[in-house]
Amino acid sequence: MKAAAFAYAKPSSLAEVFDLLEQCSGEARILAGGQSLLAALNMRLAAPAMLIDINGLAELDGIAVNGETVRIGALTRHRSLERSAEIARHLPLIRLAMPHVAHAAIRNRGTxxxxxxxxxxxxxxxxxxxxxxxxxxxxxxxxxxxVPARQFFKGLYETDLQPGEVLLGADFRALRPGYRAAFLELTRRHGDYAVAGVAAHARFENGRFADASLAFFGIGARPVLAARARAALEDSPYAPETVAAVQSAVGADLEACACGDLYHAATTKLHLARVLAGRAVHALTGA
Ligand SMILES: Cc1cc2nc3c(=O)[nH]c(=O)nc-3n(C[C@H](O)[C@H](O)[C@H](O)COP(=O)(O)OP(=O)(O)OC[C@H]3O[C@@H](n4cnc5c(N)ncnc54)[C@H](O)[C@@H]3O)c2cc1C
Structure with a gap:
């Protein structure tokens, strides 16, 4: 199938983007890497009147480290994140995640x-x-x-972005001493979207965990931060009892939001999340 007819514009400033979004009153879509949008157009899941191509806005592209802050521009390609020495050094969680994002050809364009x-x-x-x-x-x-990332994702493909708005990018706090990252996901084939996954970050010093964040994805309608798992890890050593406590906490954290997909029941996803949680705790020790 081919996309329905649409107009195309490639503005050279954000002000022009806002003009176009206003003129089209909800009928325009922003085009970045096109890796998701063009597929949706070709399948006629979306039929916008106009595509606003933001690839001419150089100010939205790039990675900048300023003191403790790492700024990633919205137009930064997945491949640039994957290959960046700054990302590897300051945001190792993202470095670990990037090879799991689709396939190389998609990472070359996707933003x-x-x-x-x-x-x-x-x-x-x-x-x-x-x-x-x-x-x-x-x-x-x-x-x-x-907007904090923790408040931005509202539901299935639903965010806090309002009509007429553009995402400029994100600011991250650079890795602090003693902190480690772990990224794990399960897929049917490498490069597929995850059946279940976890992005984790914690301090592990003197044999004890602190300040842990475990965000699960592929389980519910949006990424879920596991609050009980964080509490179970706080000031705990790496030991079988800690792993068991975290796995049990993860079950409680995710139970209400877990939903099945075409191939996996919600109960399967919960089981996989608990397995990944155990592996993530081990990986966070750096052993
Ligand atoms: C076969 C295949 C497998 C994939 N597997 C994975 C995977 O495993 N993991 C994964 O994470 N992704 C995967 N993707 C998606 C890929 O990572 C896309 O690049 C990404 O989802 C969208 O990025 P894009 O730059 O291509 O956005 P586009 O397709 O251009 O846009 C996507 C949506 O975001 C909006 N948008 C884009 N930029 C902005 C902005 N700055 N401000 C406001 N709105 C904006 C667009 O209007 C559109 O609604 C896969 C894609 C394909 C085709």
Whole structure:
């Protein structure tokens, strides 16, 4: 099938993007890497009147480290994140996640902002952003605002982005001493969206865990931060009892939001989440 007819514009400033979004009053879509949007158009799951191609906005592209803050622009390609020395050094969780995002050809075009705005519940970057407590930068005609990743994902493919707004990028806190990252996912084939996954981040010093964040994806309608699992890890050593306590906590954290997909029941996903939680706790020790 081919896409329904649409108009195309490639603005050279954000002001022009806002003009176009306003003129089209909800009938336009932003085009970034096109890896999800064009497939949706070709399958006629979406039929916007206009595509607004933001690839000419160089200010939205790139990775910048400023003190303790790592800023990722919305147009930064997945491949750039995967290959960046700054990301490997300051945001190792994202470095670990990137090879799991689709396939190389898709990573060459797909963008950080596209993945966040699309908000697929099984996508890796939204979960990393939640685990790392990133702050998203959003702009509209009336100015800029910031939204914590932990409040941005509202439901299935649903975010806090409002009509007329553009995601500019995200600010992350750079890795602090003593902190470690673990990223694990289960897929039917490498490069597929996850059946279940976890993006984890914690301090592990003097044999004890602290300040842990475990964000599960592919389980519910959006990435889920496991609060009880965090509590079970706090000030605990790496021991079989800790792993068992975290796995049990994860079951309680995810039970209410777990939903099945075409191939896996919610109970299967919960089981996989508990298995991944156990592996993540081990990986967070760095052993
Ligand atoms: C076969 C296949 C397998 C894939 N597997 C995975 C996978 O395993 N994991 C994964 O995470 N992804 C996967 N993807 C998706 C891929 O990562 C996409 O690149 C990503 O979801 C969307 O990024 P994009 O830049 O291509 O966005 P686009 O397709 O251009 O846009 C996606 C949506 O986001 C909106 N949007 C884009 N940028 C902005 C912005 N700056 N502000 C506001 N709205 C914006 C668009 O309007 C559109 O609604 C897969 C894609 C394919 C085709």
């Amino acid at each position: 950080f902002g596209g993945s966040i705005a699309y908000a697929d519940p099984a996508a890796e970057l939204p979960a990393c952003s939640v685990a790392l407590d990133a702050m998203f930068r959003i702009a509209g005609r009336r100015g800029e605002r910031s």
